Amino acid sequence: MFDFSNNSHRRYNPLTKSWVLCSPHRTQRPWQGQQEGADMEQRPEYDPKCYLCPGNHRANGEDNPKYESTFRFPNDFAAVKADQPELEANDDDLIKVEGVRGECHVICFSPRHDLTLAEMPVQDIKKVVQIWTSSYLEMKKKDYVNHVQIFENKGAAMGCSNPHPHGQMWCTESVPEEPGKELSAMQEYKEKHDGKCMLCDYAQRELNDPERKRTVFENDSFLVVVPFWAVWPFEVMVLPKQHIGSLPEMNDKQQTDLADAIRRITCRYDNLFQTSFPYSMGIHQKPLNDETDTAHLHLHYYPPLLRSATVRKFLVGFEMLGEPQRDLTPEQAATRLRELSEVHYKQQ
Amino acid sequence: MFDFSNNSHRRYNPLTKSWVLCSPHRTQRPWQGQQEGADMEQRPEYDPKCYLCPGNHRANGEDNPKYESTFRFPNDFAAVKADQPELEANDDDLIKVEGVRGECHVICFSPRHDLTLAEMPVQDIKKVVQIWTSSYLEMKKKDYVNHVQIFENKGAAMGCSNPHPHGQMWCTESVPEEPGKELSAMQEYKEKHDGKCMLCDYAQRELNDPERKRTVFENDSFLVVVPFWAVWPFEVMVLPKQHIGSLPEMNDKQQTDLADAIRRITCRYDNLFQTSFPYSMGIHQKPLNDETDTAHLHLHYYPPLLRSATVRKFLVGFEMLGEPQRDLTPEQAATRLRELSEVHYKQQ
Numbered sequence: 001m002f003d004f005s006n007n008s009h010r011r012y013n014p015l016t017k018s019w020v021l022c023s024p025h026r027t028q029r030p031w032q033g034q035q036e037g038a039d040m041e042q043r044p045e046y047d048p049k050c051y052l053c054p055g056n057h058r059a060n061g062e063d064n065p066k067y068e069s070t071f072r073f074p075n076d077f078a079a080v081k082a083d084q085p086e087l088e089a090n091d092d093d094l095i096k097v098e099g100v101r102g103e104c105h106v107i108c109f110s111p112r113h114d115l116t117l118a119e120m121p122v123q124d125i126k127k128v129v130q131i132w133t134s135s136y137l138e139m140k141k142k143d144y145v146n147h148v149q150i151f152e153n154k155g156a157a158m159g160c161s162n163p164h165p166h167g168q169m170w171c172t173e174s175v176p177e178e179p180g181k182e183l184s185a186m187q188e189y190k191e192k193h194d195g196k197c198m199l200c201d202y203a204q205r206e207l208n209d210p211e212r213k214r215t216v217f218e219n220d221s222f223l224v225v226v227p228f229w230a231v232w233p234f235e236v237m238v239l240p241k242q243h244i245g246s247l248p249e250m251n252d253k254q255q256t257d258l259a260d261a262i263r264r265i266t267c268r269y270d271n272l273f274q275t276s277f278p279y280s281m282g283i284h285q286k287p288l289n290d291e292t293d294t295a296h297l298h299l300h301y302y303p304p305l306l307r308s309a310t311v312r313k314f315l316v317g318f319e320m321l322g323e324p325q326r327d328l329t330p331e332q333a334a335t336r337l338r339e340l341s342e343v344h345y346k347q348q
Numbered sequence: 349m350f351d352f353s354n355n356s357h358r359r360y361n362p363l364t365k366s367w368v369l370c371s372p373h374r375t376q377r378p379w380q381g382q383q384e385g386a387d388m389e390q391r392p393e394y395d396p397k398c399y400l401c402p403g404n405h406r407a408n409g410e411d412n413p414k415y416e417s418t419f420r421f422p423n424d425f426a427a428v429k430a431d432q433p434e435l436e437a438n439d440d441d442l443i444k445v446e447g448v449r450g451e452c453h454v455i456c457f458s459p460r461h462d463l464t465l466a467e468m469p470v471q472d473i474k475k476v477v478q479i480w481t482s483s484y485l486e487m488k489k490k491d492y493v494n495h496v497q498i499f500e501n502k503g504a505a506m507g508c509s510n511p512h513p514h515g516q517m518w519c520t521e522s523v524p525e526e527p528g529k530e531l532s533a534m535q536e537y538k539e540k541h542d543g544k545c546m547l548c549d550y551a552q553r554e555l556n557d558p559e560r561k562r563t564v565f566e567n568d569s570f571l572v573v574v575p576f577w578a579v580w581p582f583e584v585m586v587l588p589k590q591h592i593g594s595l596p597e598m599n600d601k602q603q604t605d606l607a608d609a610i611r612r613i614t615c616r617y618d619n620l621f622q623t624s625f626p627y628s629m630g631i632h633q634k635p636l637n638d639e640t641d642t643a644h645l646h647l648h649y650y651p652p653l654l655r656s657a658t659v660r661k662f663l664v665g666f667e668m669l670g671e672p673q674r675d676l677t678p679e680q681a682a683t684r685l686r687e688l689s690e691v692h693y694k695q696q
């Protein structure tokens with residue numbers, strides 16, 4: 001009999017229409033390679049040298065306001081800009097290019113230099129949800145912005161160069177590759193399944209599973225699940241149980257519940273290896289110029305750590321040139337995450 | 349006027365049918381984040397503790413032969429195995445899975461613990477090309493192997509845990525995601541363009557460019573180019589100028605020329621930042637069960653370093669959740685690589 005916790009298999013990601021190789025017997029592999037620096041540092045509440053702390057001086061010469069909850073400002077090294085000539089996509093099958101205008105912003109989550117979302121109270125995280133929401137609405141007014149990509153890189157292992165809690169928002173003329181792929185897969189699913197939403201159906205499937213094998217936890221509005229097709233060892237998806245297309249469609253209760261889900265998953269992450277858990281998080285939702293109801297709001301968390309605060313999973317050779325590969329099964333990862341406390345280890 | 353070396357644009361990768369965001373003005377961004385350990389270590393020719401050196405003891409209890417050129421053995425922690433029950437793909441649009449049988453092998457490039465391909469003479473690299481070729485042919489005889497993915501992870505930054513020069517070969521029942529995507533894009537191109545091969549046409553385009561903007565170098569049989577759609581800062585593709593579907597189709601002269609191309613590009617890489625340059629390399633070619641002539645043999649090199657031996661490009665938040673982003677243009681990268689010596693800095 002085929003044993004999913006011991007035999008190699010491929011799982012299909014219906015959102016990106018791609019496969020992931022899962023090799024559960026490989027979890028026993030010893031590791032003699034590169035170790036990450038564990039983030040155990042004690043940080044001050046205010047750091048006079050941090051360019052994100054309230055009142056401090058930034059690279060462009062401006063001073064930050066003495067902000068008390070969240071604070072947004074334009075990225076000093078923006079990847080896209082509003083003021084450049086337009087360039088339409090050309091029609092060449094080998095050398096194809098198009099211009100991209102837009103804006104990049106940084107969003108500080110808290111004036112406190114020493115906190116992360118994992119240690120912040122729900123009411124403060126709710127303010128982050130609210131600034132994401134109002135920023136999305138603000139961008140809707142700009143004709144050169146059609147998509148808002150909100151994300152957070154947390155930890156040095158994820159290319160983050162400042163520990164002050166913050167995320168980014170890259171707003172572009174074009175819908176980027178990943179959300180674009182997801183939207184077209186969701187559109188196809190809808191056509192095939194009498195107008196149903198793929199992620200509504202998926203949330204229902206996980207909720208109906210009597211063993212709740214991949215569910216980490218849920219609250220009234222959200223389900224937090226290790227998706228069947230997860231690539232990163234402890235990857236999760238935060239899914240509204242009801243159909244919500246974008247952040248502004250949430251009511252007050254749903255905003256609170258999203259903040260609650262964010263607090264609880266990031267806290268469990270930190271508790272897993274008793275370290276400030278690195279990850280990249282991103283929000284996928286309706287593009288600004290999208291008139292359909294195909295999109296279903298969701299958050300992806302992609303954390304690299306595999307076995308400890310210092311041993312990560314490398315997605316390299318086979319993963320880059322062949323296909324993503326994981327050892328631990330998504331069901332095993334969900335079990336580990338389910339067992340953890342929702343009180344942060346630093347606050348216990 | 350739109351300025352490709354200063355304005356943000358997206359470039360299309362026709363092989364994977366996906367876009368890459370290029371933000372050339374962002375090259376000036378300062379870096380205060382994580383630094384890589386530069387690999388400056390002097391290694392002995394033979395290391396008694398290395399499990400890849402000739403005559404040494406391996407994890408599974410076996411002793412390596414006293415090999416004098418290349419040496420292949422089955423991976424002790426294989427991601428896929430020959431002896432597991434079969435499992436056909438099921439027919440579920442949300443939870444879709446299939447079994448994967450196969451074999452994983454490790455290929456040592458040289459008995460010398462202290463060398464890398466960048467420092468090896470062409471005639472020794474040719475032996476590596478030959479063992480790749482004979483291994484591919486050997487796998488053709490196994491009914492549970494339809495695809496051979498040859499790759500090399502070089503350097504600790506690319507998850508490599510042993511500096512002894514070696515690569516791997518993962519042989520699977522299924523054609524993995526990346527080569528699968530490329531093959532279907534090449535098939536579509538062929539249908540649209542009267543049976544022409546996409547990579548033959550692309551090689552010709554680059555060779556016909558009067559400025560040779562993206563070409564690093566060429567020899568009689570191969571072109572080494574920073575593809576128009578490169579993601580990694582110094583990514584290159586090694587392309588046969590004539591149509592070759594797989595390694596066994598090469599004649600003796602082409603084997604020598606491939607070894608020459610590998611030596612010259614890896615040597616330029618090391619010379620760029622005077623360090624042993626990390627990368628993942630992989631060979632894409634015809635799947636074993638492929639009867640068409642769609643595939644065009646090529647090597648991809650994905651090196652992470654951006655600015656120095658210690659500063660890499662992180663493909664994180666926006667790149668994972670939005671789309672791959674690069675600063676330096678492919679043309680700028682090619683110019684840098686073209687200027688470098690083909691004598692290794694350690695041998696100068």
Ligand SMILES: O=P(O)(O)O[C@H]1O[C@H](CO)[C@@H](O)[C@H](O)[C@H]1O
Nearest residue numbers: 313314316317318319325507508
């Ligand atoms: O097999 P190795 O070299 O120990 O391991 C390395 O390469 C593999 C194939 O790309 C990856 O799955 C591992 O994450 C990586 O650490």
Ligand SMILES: O=P(O)(O)O[C@H]1O[C@H](CO)[C@@H](O)[C@H](O)[C@H]1O
Nearest residue numbers: 159160661662664665666667673
């Ligand atoms: O903008 P940051 O935080 O300096 O930079 C980080 O996030 C960006 C967006 O994911 C990436 O392009 C950079 O490679 C990474 O280092």
